[in-house]
Amino acid sequence: xxxxxxxxxxxxxxxVLSIAQEPIQPIKPASNINLAMMELGKKLxxxxxxxxxxxxxxxxxxxxxxxxxxxxxxxIGHKWNQGPINAPTVLxxxxxIAQFWDGRAKDLKEQAGGPIANPGEMASTHALATSxxxxxxxxxxxxxxxxxxxxxxADSMTSAIAEFEKTLVTPHSPFDQWLLGDKEAxxxxxxxxxxxxxxxxxxxxxxxVAVGGSSYQxxxxxxxxxxxxxxxxxxxxxxxxSDKFMFKVPTLRNIELTYPYFHDGATTSLKEAVNIMGEIQxxxxxxxxxxxxxxxxxxxxxxxxxxxxxxxxxxxVAETPKPEPFK
Amino acid sequence: xxxxxxxxxxxxxxxVLSIAQEPIQPIKPASNINLAMMELGKKLxxxxxxxxxxxxxxxxxxxxxxxxxxxxxxxIGHKWNQGPINAPTVLxxxxxIAQFWDGRAKDLKEQAGGPIANPGEMASTHALATSxxxxxxxxxxxxxxxxxxxxxxADSMTSAIAEFEKTLVTPHSPFDQWLLGDKEAxxxxxxxxxxxxxxxxxxxxxxxVAVGGSSYQxxxxxxxxxxxxxxxxxxxxxxxxSDKFMFKVPTLRNIELTYPYFHDGATTSLKEAVNIMGEIQxxxxxxxxxxxxxxxxxxxxxxxxxxxxxxxxxxxVAETPKPEPFK
Numbered sequence: 001x002x003x004x005x006x007x008x009x010x011x012x013x014x015x016v017l018s019i020a021q022e023p024i025q026p027i028k029p030a031s032n033i034n035l036a037m038m039e040l041g042k043k044l045x046x047x048x049x050x051x052x053x054x055x056x057x058x059x060x061x062x063x064x065x066x067x068x069x070x071x072x073x074x075x076i077g078h079k080w081n082q083g084p085i086n087a088p089t090v091l092x093x094x095x096x097i098a099q100f101w102d103g104r105a106k107d108l109k110e111q112a113g114g115p116i117a118n119p120g121e122m123a124s125t126h127a128l129a130t131s132x133x134x135x136x137x138x139x140x141x142x143x144x145x146x147x148x149x150x151x152x153x154a155d156s157m158t159s160a161i162a163e164f165e166k167t168l169v170t171p172h173s174p175f176d177q178w179l180l181g182d183k184e185a186x187x188x189x190x191x192x193x194x195x196x197x198x199x200x201x202x203x204x205x206x207x208x209v210a211v212g213g214s215s216y217q218x219x220x221x222x223x224x225x226x227x228x229x230x231x232x233x234x235x236x237x238x239x240x241x242s243d244k245f246m247f248k249v250p251t252l253r254n255i256e257l258t259y260p261y262f263h264d265g266a267t268t269s270l271k272e273a274v275n276i277m278g279e280i281q282x283x284x285x286x287x288x289x290x291x292x293x294x295x296x297x298x299x300x301x302x303x304x305x306x307x308x309x310x311x312x313x314x315x316x317v318a319e320t321p322k323p324e325p326f327k
Numbered sequence: 328x329x330x331x332x333x334x335x336x337x338x339x340x341x342x343v344l345s346i347a348q349e350p351i352q353p354i355k356p357a358s359n360i361n362l363a364m365m366e367l368g369k370k371l372x373x374x375x376x377x378x379x380x381x382x383x384x385x386x387x388x389x390x391x392x393x394x395x396x397x398x399x400x401x402x403i404g405h406k407w408n409q410g411p412i413n414a415p416t417v418l419x420x421x422x423x424i425a426q427f428w429d430g431r432a433k434d435l436k437e438q439a440g441g442p443i444a445n446p447g448e449m450a451s452t453h454a455l456a457t458s459x460x461x462x463x464x465x466x467x468x469x470x471x472x473x474x475x476x477x478x479x480x481a482d483s484m485t486s487a488i489a490e491f492e493k494t495l496v497t498p499h500s501p502f503d504q505w506l507l508g509d510k511e512a513x514x515x516x517x518x519x520x521x522x523x524x525x526x527x528x529x530x531x532x533x534x535x536v537a538v539g540g541s542s543y544q545x546x547x548x549x550x551x552x553x554x555x556x557x558x559x560x561x562x563x564x565x566x567x568x569s570d571k572f573m574f575k576v577p578t579l580r581n582i583e584l585t586y587p588y589f590h591d592g593a594t595t596s597l598k599e600a601v602n603i604m605g606e607i608q609x610x611x612x613x614x615x616x617x618x619x620x621x622x623x624x625x626x627x628x629x630x631x632x633x634x635x636x637x638x639x640x641x642x643x644v645a646e647t648p649k650p651e652p653f654k
Binding site: 046047048049053054055060063064065066067070071072076079080082256257259268269270271272305307308309310311312313315316318320322323325326 | 373374375376380381382387390391392393394397398399403406407409583584586595596597598599632634635636637638639640642643645647649650652653
């Protein structure tokens with residue numbers, strides 16, 4: 001073994017060691033993806049014909065041009081219905097322990113079925129959405145290729161959407177480059193922000209690959225969170241009083257893009273969000289300089305957005321059930 | 328000159344001659360495009376922050392996944408407002424003599440300003456849209472590169488959107504391949520449909536590069552068009568009684584994708600649309616076989632959709648005027 005190769009192995013071990021010691025892990029690009037299923041799922045994700053109106057698609061509220069969110073406090077649904085809660089980003093959502101703020105869907109596939117049939121969101125039914133897709137020759141062909149003959153149903157549709165969503169990860173953020181050994185990838189200020197993030201306790205909940213998404217925590221541990229939002233979190237699922245205001249910890253990946261913040265979308269200011277979290281979760285008043293540094297660190301979590309051609313949807317035919325936007 | 332090159336020149340002349348004799352010309356790919364301006368315009372086209380709600384973008388109603396339309400009879404606007412008329416396709420709209428069904432905008436740039444400030448569509452104002460875009464650091468940089476310093480205004484924004492829209496042409500349809508000399512590009516049935524299209528008089532209005540878009544014609548020349556739609560066409564612009572029900576002839580390019588048809592979006596069946604046109608514009612009752620053939624021909628007008636990566640929009644900052652979806 002030469003001196004050079006020993007050195008390289010030494011540096012690599014050091015780098016692997018240092019990643020292992022950090023409470024945040026870098027994102028790996030998606031693997032083990034069924035490409036044909038992903039392409040089909042991408043079309044369905046962008047297809048407003050899954051809604052009763054023919055106007056709302058998954059991408060309407062989880063907009064892949066805007067960090068996988070709608071950047072609104074709460075979403076707009078069928079007939080301009082005002083949604084009850086902030087739309088979480090679809091980016092890196094495959095890393096979540098469960099889906100929705102209250103974790104009521106166990107995975108991406110189960111989540112995908114929710115909004116389609118929610119009267120305040122896409123306002124369709126699984127039966128109607130299925131009959132729409134079944135009527136479209138281009139989809140019939142593609143489903144047959146991916147799932148086999150006569151396999152268009154809610155199960156296959158949501159499987160395809162989930163397969164596409166699994167690819168919506170954002171590797172190669174400056175912070176991940178730093179984790180992987182490029183010590184120039186973040187600035188001294190950003191690094192100081194990371195140290196504060198760790199030392200203040202933020203990392204207790206915001207950790208792992210997604211810097212969140214791996215546990216439920218009470219919103220307002222030290223101090224009550226002031227909001228007019230009616231969501232009660234996990235308690236709505238478990239009906240346990242102790243789960244009141246327990247919400248899934250949101251990912252901080254791409255947080256610069258996923259404003260406004262919190263389950264009620266109360267603030268568009270990342271600095272204000274950091275200060276509120278410090279106060280109500282950690283009982284800590286950050287100085288102006290401290291919250292500036294933490295914000296600087298958080299902005300290093302913006303990774304490479306998934307890049308793909310805007311999909312072209314197969315056209316409806318005369319027999320396709322018609323959208324009913326105004327009925 | 329060899330025999331072979333003489334033969335090739337001879338065939339080329341023949342091909343040029345035959346195109347010149349046809350009333351429809353092939354689409355050429357867009358040229359003379361300012362790429363930086365196009366890229367900026369693409370972002371603006373997909374940006375819902377140009378609307379008051381933060382939810383509606385140009386692409387909401389002129390959806391580039393769906394033939395540049397919303398595939399609805401009339402569009403959905405701010406607070407679910409029901410639009411008065413069918414959204415025309417943005418594809419190949421650069422070939423139109425003017426924009427909107429009644430031609431009230433002289434070009435793409437003038438058109439782009441309309442929906443942004445229309446209370447029933449995007450419901451913003453040019454002043455508000457400008458202040459939103461001006462507040463976004465990523466846009467400020469990009470406008471400076473394209474237009475120079477401090478040049479963010481309605482004029483530059485609509486110029487950029489129009490530059491992007493100029494690229495939304497769909498060359499290389501089977502029919503264009505046929506026009507350019509590939510006699511195998513369309514079937515005998517499709518060719519028979521084209522002959523009927525020419526011989527029956529359809530081509531009197533639907534001609535040129537866009538197979539329409541080059542003149543205004545009365546909807547219902549021979550027989551009144553039955554509709555509950557209140558649009559009066561060109562008369563709304565000129566205030567001349569003789570212009571009542573004069574509409575810009577729509578392009579038939581990609582007609583398979585741009586259902587439902589007519590300014591009122593009355594039918595999703597292309598065959599029914601052909602039959603109605605025969606009856607009310609030409610006083611002609613097509614046989615079942617004839618309208619089948621014409622439909623087969625019309626489907627050869629579907630060209631290559633513009634292919635591009637879904638754009639990534641620069642994020643708002645705390646100072647950006649907030650969307651007001653529910654006010």
